[in-house]
């Protein structure tokens with residue numbers, strides 16, 4: 344018996360697909376093979392729209408394959424052309440949709456045949472899946488839904504209820520958020536991990552360290568040997584590999600202008616973020632003061648050498664600006680600027696695009712990244728929603744907030760203490776100094792930092808659910 348399915352009201356060109364599928368008869372033990380000719384439009388999008396509108400097929404309504412066994416507190420699952428339908432009983436469950444596309448579900452099969460278990464990468468070509476794939480049989484239980492698909496080689500997928508119900512209620516996975524703790528003039532007194540803790544229990548200690556940085560914006564590693572720079576480098580590499588830049592990888596510097604940047608001088612540096620000129624500014628920056636040798640004490644009075652360190656919680660400062668002058672916050676979020684690093688011969692780095700001072704997360708609207716180094720900023724453009732003088736006015740307000748006594752956290756770095764901060768949130772600087780001040784440290788990519796934080800603070804299954812979607 345030929346079983347011709349044709350979607351009515353199709354537009355655009357069609358092409359014939361011939362499928363052999365097993366449609367179970369009423370008695371599940373018997374199945375019969377039937378030639379099925381299915382037509383679908385080339386333009387997948389429109390066929391989807393028509394697909395979901397096609398109520399009547401030109402022959403019998405598709406045999407609904409569904410699992411009627413109700414599972415407490417879970418929706419009843421049924422099938423209609425192109426979709427699995429999920430109907431909650433009369434409970435008022437707040438859902439955004441009551442059906443999920445078959446092709447989307449099949450593409451998200453996570454079985455060991457579909458996902459390379461060694462690499463966690465998709466193991467099949469999504470675009471060779473039957474465009475009008477249908478379930479032959481559906482079973483559901485307390486844990487999830489099992490679907491037997493109509494494919495040339497029949498395929499069985501299992502979807503945990505957590506996955507299904509998430510996408511009935513939401514459009515996507517929301518970005519990970521952590522409870523951040525702002526800091527002001529007094530910093531965080533408890534944001535440190537002992538070096539020996541890392542040596543004795545690396546994963547747990549690095550987990551605590553990365554979580555402190557994630558939540559507080561910065562943390563110290565204390566008790567670090569400082570006769571040489573090597574222990575510092577080794578500790579940083581326990582978080583993630585050190586990022587190479589035009590300053591090299593692990594850095595160890597003194598004020599000798601060995602590289603063309605004011606960091607290699609004894610000049611004061613106002614609060615800034617580093618590498619504003621990279622498309623992907625460095626995620627973490629580490630600084631360890633190894634030594635500071637100055638002129639001998641004069642007439643017995645202590646010669647203050649200077650070189651104090653400054654941190655500003657950019658998220659806290661931006662919150663103050665937003666509350667006091669929302670338009671200034673919006674201007675600094677909207678006006679996209681050029682940034683550059685061009686001091687070193689043969690180096691002229693600029694980002695792939697123009698970027699604003701504040702970047703806000705598209706989903707949560709929350710401040711996500713600050714890019715602020717007025718010395719490395721390019722020319723404020725004339726086009727766009729705001730004029731340059733509106734930008735200067737907003738930036739001046741931002742600059743004023745950054746220099747408030749209540750916002751600036753000044754402290755003295757000491758040998759043996761590595762400072763590590765979130766360069767997308769925390770601005771840093773220093774006071775002028777005399778003498779020879781030796782600093783070492785390194786940059787770490789944002790994504791490598793966040794990956795390490797995830798994997799040292801949460802179970803892998805939980806992390807995989809978050810990152811695969």
Ligand SMILES: C[N+](C)(C)CCCC[C@H](N)C(=O)O
Pocket residue numbers: 590594596604606616617618619684716
């Ligand atoms: C010494 N160390 C490599 C840490 C920094 C060198 C210069 C940093 C500069 N503010 C920039 O963003 O490029």
Ligand SMILES: O=C(O)CCC(=O)C(=O)O
Pocket residue numbers: 606612617630652771772773782
């Ligand atoms: O010397 C310092 O304390 C900080 C230097 C600096 O701002 C940097 O390396 O980006």
